[in-house]
Amino acid sequence: MSEGTPSPYEWAGGDEAFQRLTAVFYGHVRKDPVLAPVFAHMDDEHPAHVATFLAEVFGGPARYSAEHGGHDHMARMHLGRHITEEQRRRWVSLLMDSADEAGLPADPEFRAVFSYYIEWGTRMAIVYSGDDPPPTAGPMPTWDWGQTPPWRPGG
Numbered sequence: 001m002s003e004g005t006p007s008p009y010e011w012a013g014g015d016e017a018f019q020r021l022t023a024v025f026y027g028h029v030r031k032d033p034v035l036a037p038v039f040a041h042m043d044d045e046h047p048a049h050v051a052t053f054l055a056e057v058f059g060g061p062a063r064y065s066a067e068h069g070g071h072d073h074m075a076r077m078h079l080g081r082h083i084t085e086e087q088r089r090r091w092v093s094l095l096m097d098s099a100d101e102a103g104l105p106a107d108p109e110f111r112a113v114f115s116y117y118i119e120w121g122t123r124m125a126i127v128y129s130g131d132d133p134p135p136t137a138g139p140m141p142t143w144d145w146g147q148t149p150p151w152r153p154g155g
């Protein structure tokens, strides 16, 4: 990545943007017939924790790792929940709607990077949600621009 290119986290608008996103998202989740039962016992802090996690994935401060147990803790939170493909799809769909509603950048590059992690992350959540997931989830995933850096006209 060329020097001075903002991380996807910065491009999105930093912590505030991710907090806005998850506040909107879990508002929808609570009312969704497929997902409401899955999240019936969710902690009030859950949306904020997921925002902190996503912020770290996209290049923000490593606060979920430092304060909330990191990737292994996140993975363990899914253990035994047996997430179905229908639930996963709805989770992705509501999150993408929420990205629009929360005013996250809508440029093709940011949304490509965002969707890339979300597709991987939700499919991994299914893996973690089995009775016998891998013993460790591995290091915290980090997503950078990859094939689609911010597009600059003429650049």
Ligand code: HEM
Binding pocket: 038, 039, 041, 042, 043, 045, 046, 049, 050, 053, 054, 068, 073, 074, 077, 078, 081, 083, 087, 088, 091, 117, 118, 120, 121, 122, 125
């Ligand atoms: C990219 C995808 C995902 C990410 C980044 C993610 C992130 C997280 C995190 C960080 C936690 C722990 C929160 C904490 O530390 O308090 C968590 C818990 C949880 N996740 Fe996920 N998750 C993802 C996908 C899913 C999916 C697809 C489902 C189900 C459809 C799901 C269901 C849950 C549930 C039920 C909990 C426990 C909530 C509670 O009772 O407090 N997650 N998730």
